[in-house]
Amino acid sequence: MTLPPTGYRHQMTSPSLVLGPMLRYVDETRASVWVETDRAGTVVVEAGEVRAEAPTFAVHGHHFALVCLTDLAKRSKTTYRVLLEEQQVWPPADPAVPALPAPLAPTLDDAKPLRLAFGSCRTSVGHDADGNRTHGVDALRAYALRMAGLTDAAHEDDPDPGDEVRWPDLVLFLGDQVYADETTDAMQEFIASRRSLEEPPGEELQDFEEYAHLYRLAWSDPVNRWLLSTLPSLMIFDDHDVRDDWNTSQAWKDSMEARPWWHGRIVAALASYWVYQHIGNLSPEELAQDEIWQQITAHEGPGELDASSLLDAFAERADQEPESYRWSFARQFGDQARLVVVDSRAARVLEPESRSLLDPHEMEWLDAQLRGDVDHLLIGTSLPFLLAPGLHYVEAFNEALAGGAWGRRGTRVGEHLRQVADLEHWAAFQDAFLTVSAMVLEVARGHRGTTPGTVTFLSGDVHHSYVSTAAPTRRAARGQAPVRSAIVQAVCSPIRNPLSRKWRFATAALSYGVAGPLGHVVARSAKVPDAPLHWKLKKGPWFDNNLATLEVHGRRLRMWWATGVLDGDDDAAHDRPRLRAVARVEVGGTS
Structure with missing residues (x-):
């Protein structure tokens, strides 16, 4: 699909949408609709008898x-339309x-x-034979085609069996919605129309205008x-919403800040994230408390x-003073679930003597959110808590060595290994890992309200999917109340950015083979404290492009991962992939 440049002044008589509408925050009686328009004006959304408006x-x-x-x-599903200056701009x-x-x-x-879809890591290339050959089928688009009734599931393995296909209530995107550093040919063509690719930052993004075009490439496919x-x-x-290894360490940050183009990049990254992604996460009450939204x-x-x-x-301050703004947020779904979505990138403390994945204010906020009194405590964090x-x-x-x-x-x-091998997950910030592990065990033991059926981490990032289950070690369990919640790590990655076959083999061999005996030996040599949890794979790993879905069933969770498959090699087959289940898992206690 060829797109006109973003940021242009539309000179035609009829207004239009550049992006959207996107349905963001919803609850029992409210729904927020986000749009990017081609001009200034008043945006009106009409849903049945309900009408609301806002200026651009x-x-x-x-x-x-x-x-x-x-x-x-x-409990309604109401069709809606969008108007700009009283002219209908959606549906077109x-x-x-x-x-x-x-x-x-x-x-x-x-x-x-409650039914919640989740996943991470999605690149934006075409959905033709070339795009599917290089990046695989877009699992999000295959999901959309099925939900729109335009395809059936693969007959041999229906991801959603039953007489009626049921929509998820929400979808949670767990990072790398856009790739600012690994750009596609279409994005590079746009960059080259503005500046030389031979000058830093080359094929990477430079400013807000380029981020705006990147989001447009990501969200313009008609089906998605x-x-x-x-x-x-x-x-x-x-x-990757910012740059690979963002905030890995103080040495990484010092190196990036020495580059002349970095200041413009990080400011554009956080400013565009606030506009395109963050504000839609917030309820009207939370928006009313947001310092930028107030202005x-x-x-x-x-x-x-x-x-x-x-x-x-604002973006410059948020980068230099992470405690000045919170990107994390939480949602409550009656007695069924509480979803706590944690910023594991911008809130880091990088000074070597006080390194932590979360700054003190962020950790204090998380401590207040991790409570029981729900059937399931869901913790969304882009980086897997349990590798x-x-x-x-x-x-x-590696953290101890550095x-x-x-x-x-x-x-x-x-420090060299930390950056080269991407050793910067929760495990590489042991203080935060041990602190949050203690919080989770308190929830699972009933010290923070009635124990949930599961405490489940939902994550992405690692370009393979798996499910692990955890329990306290004997030492951590000694003298303590029993754990009554299943502790689960569920990972869905990628939605569309698969590893090559050689890297799939290397990832499986290194992560689940060589690292096993080696990790414990070298950790003891550096006197790394034992984790209070021990965990093992329940399912996985698998490397398909996929989108995962969980559904609450009392104190149990049912989860399944689905991918797109092609029925042939012609244009129609590539454009209309069917959905097929990759894996199914059930975890948790009894009702």
């Missing part, structure tokens, strides 16, 4: 609005895919089992665009507010 605000020549519908009927009069249903605004129903208009979404960033909504004109300088200054056990101890050893456990020479070697 500008950021570096782009126009955005977030409209909150209220007083929607409980001549839709790209006429067979797609009208967009819906569904409200949550706490009386039915329809899905995002109807399926409420939650999002958190990971490193945007306080604008009384005349004309549209230009928030460019406001957002740039393969051997790899966990390799990363813990921290001086074997002297100054060992520190240099440890």
Whole structure:
């Protein structure tokens, strides 16, 4: 699909949407709709008898609005339309895919089992033979085609058996929604139209304008665009939304800040993330408390507010003073579940003497969120909390090495390995890992309210999927109340960015083979403390492009992973992949 440049001033008489509508925050009676428009104006959303509006605000020549519908009927699915300056801009009069249903605004129903889709790591290339050959079938798009009724499931392994295909209530994107450092040919073509690829940062993104185009490439496919208009979404960033290994260590950050282009890049990354991803995560009450949103909504004109300088200054401060802003958020789904989504990138403390994955304010916030009194405590974190056990101890050893456990020479070697081998997950920040492990065990023992059926980490990042289950070690269990919750790590990665076959083999061999005996040996040599948990694989690993779904069943969770498959090699087959289950897992206690 060829897209016109972003940021242009539309000179035609009819207004239009550049991106969206995207359905973001929803609850029992409210739904927020996010759009990017081609011009300033008032955006109206009509859903049945409900009508809401909001003025656009500008950021570096782009126009955005977030409209909150209220007083929607409980347990309803209402079609809606979007108007700009009282002209209908969605659904378009001549839709790209006429067979797609009208967009819906569904409200949550706490009386039915919560169903949540989740996954991470999605690159944006075409859905033709070339794109599917290089990047595999887009699992999100295959999911959308099935939900739109345009394809059936693969007959031999239906991911959602039953007489009626049921929509998820929400989808949680766990990072790398866009790749700012590993750009596609289409993105490089746009960059080259603005500046030389021979000058730093070359094929990587430089500023807000380039981020705007990257999001447009990611969210413009008509089928995925329809899905995002109807399926409420939650999002958190990971490193590639900014740059590979983002905030690995202080040495990494010092190296990046010495590059002349980095300041513009990090400011554009965080400013665009706030606009395109973050504000849609927040409830109307949370938005009302957001310092930037307050200034945007306080604008009384005349004309549209230009928030460019406001957002740039905010993004610069958020990078340099991570405690000044919280990207993490939490959602409550009646008594069924609490979802706590944790920023494991921007909130890091990188000083070698006080290194932590979460700064003190972030850890205090997380401590307040990790409570029982729900059937399931779900913790969304882009980086897996529980890696393969051997790899966990390799990363813990590396942190000790980089921290001086074997002297100054060992520190240099440890820092080099940390960056080269991406040794920067929770395991590489042992203080945070041990602190959160203690919190989780307190929840599972009933010290923080009634024990849930599961405490389940939902993660991505590692380009393979798996499920692990954990329990306290004998030492950690001695003299303590019994653990009554299943402790689970569920990973879904990638949605569309598969490893090559040689890297699949290397990942499996290193993470689940070599790292096993090696990790414990080297960790003991550096006097790394034993984890209070021991864990093992319940299912996996597997390397397909896939999107996972979980469903609450009392104190048990049912989860399944689904991928897109092709019925042939012609254009029609590549454009209409079917959905097939890759794995199914059930975890948790009895009702």
